[in-house]
Amino acid sequence: MARFLLGALDRRATPIALVLLVVAVLVPVAHLGLPASHPLHVPTYIVALVGKYLCYALLAVALNLVWGYCGILSLGHGAFFALGGYAMGMYLMRQIGSRGVYGNPTLPDFMVFLNWKSLPWYWHGFDQFWFAALMVLLVPGLLAFVFGWFAFRSRVTGVYLSIITQALTYALLLAFFRNDMGFGGNNGLTDFKDMLGFNIQSSTTRSALFAASAIALALGVLITSAIVRSKFGKVLIAVRDAESRTRFLGYRVEHVKLFAFVVSACMAGVAGALYVPQVGIINPSEFAPANSIEVVIWTAVGGRATLAGPIVGALLVNGMKTWFTGALPEAWLFVLGGLFVAVTLFLPRGIVGTLAHGWNALAERRRAAAAEGGRDPEPKPSDLEPAPAE
Amino acid sequence: FDGAAAAQDTIKVGILHSLSGTMAISETTLKDVMLMLIEEQNAKGGLLGKKLEPVVVDPASDWPLFAEKARELISQQKVAAVFGCWTSVSRKSVLPVFEELDSILFYPVQYEGEESSRNVFYTGAAPNQQAIPAVDYLMNEEGVKRWVLAGTDYVYPRTTNKILEQYLKDHGVAQEDIMINYTPFGHSDWQTIVSDIKAFGSAGKKTAVVSTINGDANVPFYKELGNQGVSAEDIPVVAFSVGEEELAGIDTAPLVGHLAAWNYFMSVDTPENDEFIEKWQTFIKNDKRVTNDPMEAHYIGFNMWVKAVEKAGTTDPDKVIDAMIGVSVPNLTGGYSAMLPNHHITKPVLIGEIQDDGQFDVVWETPGLVAGDEWSDFLPESKVLISDWRAPLSCGNFNVETGKCGGKGM
Amino acid sequence: MLTVESIDLHYGAAQALRRVSLVAEPGEVTCVLGRNGVGKTSLMRAIVGQHPASGGRILFEGRPLTGSPSARARAGIGYVPQGREIFPLLTVKENLETGYAPLPRKERTVPGEVFELFPVLQSMLGRRGGDLSGGQQQQLAIGRALVTRPKLLVLDEPTEGIQPSIIKDIGRAIVYLKEKVGLAIVLVEQYLDFARELADRVAIMDRGEVVFTGTAADLDDDAVRRHLTV
Amino acid sequence: MTSFLRMIVILLALCTAAAPGAHAEADPGALLAGLGAGDYDATEAAIARIVATGDARFAPALAALGSGDLYTRKSDGRVVIGRKAGGRELALIDPLSGDALGEAASRELEKIRVNNRIRRAVRSAIGVLTLMSPNRAVRLAAANSIFASPDPESLEALDAALAAEKDPQVQAAMERARAASILASDRPEAEKVAAIETVAARGGRDALSILTPLANSENEAVKSAAAAGIARVESVLAMWDAAQNVWYGISLGSVLLLAAIGLAITFGVMGVINMAHGEMVMLGAYTTFVVQEIIRTSAPWLFDWSLVIALPLAFLVAGAAGFVIERGIIRWLYGRPLETLLATWGISLILQQAVRSLFGPTNREVGNPSWMSGAFELGGLTITYNRLWIVVFTLAVFALLLFVTRFTTFGLQMRAVTQNRRMAASMGIRTPWIDAFTFALGSGIAGIAGVALSQVGNVSPSLGQGYIIDSFMVVVFGGVGNLWGTLVGALSLGVLNKFLEPYAGAVLGKILVLVLIILFIQKRPRGLFAQRGRAVES
Amino acid sequence: MNATNDQLATSLLYLDGVTVSFDGFRALNRLSLVLGKGEMRAIIGPNGAGKTTMMDVITGKTRPDAGDVFFEGAIDLTKHDEAEIAGLGIGRKFQKPTVFESQTVRDNLELALAGDRGIFATLLHRPSAEETSRIEAILETIRLGHLRDRLAGSLSHGQRQWLEIGMLLAQDPKLLLVDEPAAGMTDEETKETAILLKRIAQTHSVVVVEHDMTFVRDLDVKVTVLHEGSVLAEGTLDHVSADPRVIEVYLGR
């Protein structure tokens, strides 16, 4: 595994991972170590905000693995994120213990006032952190496995797959809304007190969660990079571009997709699990189809099928959302909507994709100039774009 | 841009209502009413000699964004208090932020109760200030014997219906005379449910519907009622989430006689209300705009806050929180509302019938003010809890049986 | 009728055509020969407007040809692309009817010679184009181009994947179209015998350039060996 | 109900004089004054006293009471009818004579409060008082309203009316009303059993609600007759219930279809993942709102035509928006279908916010024209007019669209362009126009869907968001690119939903439908009406 | 029956009574065909005769409505999917060249290269020197060496044909199904292709579909003529070309 990940450290992945690790160290230090008056002090507000963004970024990285590199446009990735979040939320709920408003030592408050008599079976075990942590990976992974197993075996592709992933998350949304499900209905899980014995609102816990998010994101990037750089990555792209042809070469396309899908779902689950203690609530709206579509949007804005794209997209879009909902509360949708339109029109490969392409094209031109009138210049995929018909 | 100097000569007031997304339909009005109230206060000379400065943000009907924006308002913008939220989940989402940063939230919407935070003032109705009087009215005035409890499937209706179910049973209603039905948010096809209600109502006993159906789903619900000819004489519907604003989107001619229970109606004929309506319509530059109950709640909440700040002589949250209790201000229905030690307020309860002009005609009201009861007496675990934020108890969920303050885990 | 004057064509940074010139006259077949990847298809795309030329100019009936592909089709250029490009979900009949676009309403019929040339199309009118065999699609592509009643017909390797008897038919059709109908025809071919038989003029391309022009008779073994062998 | 009362008032105003009081002994003024004398109990008692007179001259006063138009004049305590007369003044009318009494400000009057209990009493009182009306329609309505709120007090009046009644239909209605009233009284067993028979023969839910309480009767004979009657009514109802459910399903399905059908063009045919589709529907709905607003203020008599006027306008407005979007944005994205998702999502945000800024964030009222209000009975089916018209309208739109795509040159070129834009251009097809008009067509259809959907739901800036997911679901479930698939998909999802709902409830029913869609797609990975063959596989 | 059993046992590929219909149209009609181990066979026949459909059936793309398809005497191909069939050692070059457009020529070949196709094998795969040299050799053979780092999407039609052939070589299957390899090639290249195929046929079994008679003659192998979904004639090229029915439906006069 380590060797596999180290193999991922190339010209593109290394700087991203390094930046993230530096952030993981410096931000907590600046938050905890510097007095509030210090100009370099990072306030709680920023730690909480950026920590949340990092989780979103990891979710986008997860989506990019399946969408960017394997062509599976999942419109239901929010479901895996939310499931990871719920697993963590259940742990945090159990940690409240008898500190709930009704003082019931086992039942969470919402169960008490809706007359639950005992803890439903699926809530057992979540008082243990290791169990919850396992479930963070297992529940989204298993759902992705079962769902993917059937869908890929039945060769559901393209928009059909997109729409059933959307149906999946929508069905989960409705299910988790139901109070009878035992997950707190619309209000979800809230009122968390502590995690592993640390007060969830303390600066140290916040810093630790922040660092964990940054490191998880770095790992997500490295895993993606390792997968994409391997021969398996070439198979993924082959599946994306000509699925049926890949089959005729003897690749079990359904296994390839399933693997990517499950890995991606687990990543999304981790993102959700880190997100919940930082925002303090998990509620069914995380399953809303629109949320999953937004993840696609972040990835597209940043540049799909690039390592840094999903991160840049998630940070930029959410950053703009934060900024403009405060600065232009009545017009921010114009700004954000305009951004999406502008990116599609002017940065067709997303921000990172376009930059990388521009850079490559420049390098290309220089090389061509150096080679002086070489007869076989090498076109890049951009040149393959059919010219507009008229 | 606003340096320390500027921050000192204004007092910032946060407004945390969704201006986009699904809740914008209800919450935008509350943002506007807050702007009006602040403008008016400034015209009166501001507060403590400083101008009030509204800080509007858009949490976009996105619950985690509510928490983020709350933190931004308190720790970045340094507001003195926040007026905001509509849905319970948004309140739940911001609650830890207000507690952590020790600030003040005024929550203006009727809700399910079962909560009392030191940092929140609940100016909307608790279930006993809306649901129970409405049921009393139907039982006594209309002789209703059979009940449909229809609601959107979320916590407010669930809890309200739990409370009502217990209440009805305590009043001798049999289980088979209660039908409970839940629908998803934004439910738009009511054909089956309305016809089920008709069927349920044809058992020879007077039947009524208690509706906790949420905002958006109401228009198609009432349209279907009207079209299927369910008239108020036969099966009246009493709603807790339908006010003047919701009715503005419906042709109410077929709905005359259906009911709503609130603590305020625009049609209430008092000089305070006339003045409020006039100011509102002038402010919003539209003489057709209606007023509603949560607007009144903000009106009350804002005036209480102003009074408490004046009393405390500072906007410091701790001092203001302490000063709030006992503050009493005029409401718009001709009386006074007072802030109780449990951070809920006293309110009159009014039952109104829908008129063909989209207004409500008050057909009944409680003889006096009803005190908001945060911990319902009709839920077994909650019966034993009380809340009192005054020293020395200073507890939101004090268990009178064990003598312990639950939330502190003691 | 068609004069290509010294055009260049680029795919991004890569140059596919260099100062290519070509002439086609009514009642004549101009044949373009060349190995794989020398730019034959690129030249055809430039003529029909599917890819812009980056230098030089193209004249059609004496006027510069600059419009969109659809304008060129309406001006009388019919195109049979390499790879057939049948509309896969349209029936054979509908595929043929797409050729009505440039025609005035009363002329909107499928000319009889299409079915005479390719009787198989007649029997498959209701089948979806994409379901046809490769050779059948090729026949449909030629038929479809004829529906537009072109003055200039551009054929990019029309015999590819076609059974021998029909290749002969296509040969006969080309002769008929140039002699009886008086079309100008530009034909890309790899199949030398076929080309020799039909061509009035020949252009051989190599590495994006025209390296030989002349009549079919001029096409001596030397030129062939130099530019067409591996 | 109020409109029923209004009608009675009008009819009565025409013929009050013709109905001389039979038992007029008390002072009518005093009787009327009793209506406004106290609380609801007092009002109800006063109504009972008026009924006891049997004097039809009181009917207009009662009708005005029911519709909330009856006042006590503060100056002299006289009870008067007040009608809105232009400004803030009310025109006063004497309830008995119908004479005009001048105008008064509402402050000078005290409204007599009514609630549902009073309205029920009024309804049955008018029934009793108008049983002898010379007008057939009034008598029929009177009999029916007694049936709806039976009252032993009315038996005497019914008997008298029956003796005089010649019209067989009215007679039958009176018989039923009489039977219902007998069942509410303490008449002897034999009469009750016969009455049960009459009521059960009529059938329907109303009959059930009269019979059900009798099933617990002390009296054995009545009890068993009631049980038999109930069983009889219920067996008929059960049969109709199934049919009713199918109808609900079809009508839900047609709403889904209507919402999806424009998307079947922009997404199904053109392949644009059009997240702004819902906003096109919204534009159509807002167009309807604006049309109605203008009609309301400047030509109220046109109101019943408002939808007919709104249809072409909505098509133009949404179609023009679609045209602009295609020319401005979508056309740069052909060949990059996934990017259309990003761009149209952006457009959708912008349009929502634009409408919010322009029309405000709250619901706007779009009224039903009279021909789309109410319901009629078809056997045991209740069919509401608005649903019926929507089903008819949807099928008409579908047929039209099918015709355009299948049998017109535009349709052919549209399909050719979307399958191979470059080759279509080389065939001489003006692809930019075809693209723009196709997108405009899909958007325009979404716009007219908005006109119809404004009749069943909210008209608010987030209207479109409510339909977008279902629309994609329908198009994909049916099979992308196949209009028939969209039709069958929408209707079968509608019916399925409605059959699951009674068992599973609305929430679980919806979840089940989604799960079934997921499972179904496993069986048919390209939807219900899958495109098959080589063409689609590669 | 015995005879067929024997045939089955010794055959590499065995088709018997294979029928495929599309919406009532019979593309293959009780087609029977036996290919011995190490044999090379040319298949000709009119456009639409069912040649490509036959390959679709063998490679698992199309399921026959009736009939048997056996590989190496024992393996029922109708029970396997495309990937499994490829794994069994059947490779295919498509009539319409399909390559992975956004990957380089070299990566296309690497993907095709024989080897373990499992997930973890590919994840942990390190290119060996042997593989590299094989790829170089194939690039040489298909004359795309100078384009090795080009994206396959930018190749011309004929170049793609060559790349497809190269991918087939890289796959190194037991049985090669080659659909119209010479289409779009110059006469000279066509000759080269024939030589290449003959060389391959020394160690592999090959089925070639082609309309170019010169090419088929160069191959110099047994020829099967398909027509309307079944075998019309079989034998040497000279034998079948003399058959009046073949002349009528295929060669023309």
Ligand SMILES: Nc1ncnc2c1ncn2[C@@H]1O[C@H](COP(=O)(O)OP(=O)(O)OP(=O)(O)O)[C@@H](O)[C@H]1O
């Ligand atoms: N879309 C494209 N993008 C980039 N390069 C291209 C593209 N199409 C063709 N080329 C390159 O341009 C050159 C000329 O290609 P073209 O298709 O014109 O050749 P051709 O003569 O038609 O070959 P063939 O006989 O194989 O069809 C080739 O080197 C090819 O790789």
Ligand SMILES: Nc1ncnc2c1ncn2[C@@H]1O[C@H](COP(=O)(O)OP(=O)(O)OP(=O)(O)O)[C@@H](O)[C@H]1O
């Ligand atoms: N999916 C399908 N639906 C309908 N018809 C089909 C389908 N697939 C193939 N066909 C028909 O089956 C017949 C056989 O096609 P096939 O492609 O096998 O022919 P072929 O022998 O390869 O011809 P060619 O030499 O032209 O490539 C053709 O008539 C074709 O139209």
Ligand SMILES: NC(N)=O
């Ligand atoms: N509090 C409510 N109505 O959600």
Ligand SMILES: [Mg+2]
């Ligand atoms: Mg070519």
Ligand SMILES: [Mg+2]
């Ligand atoms: Mg073939």
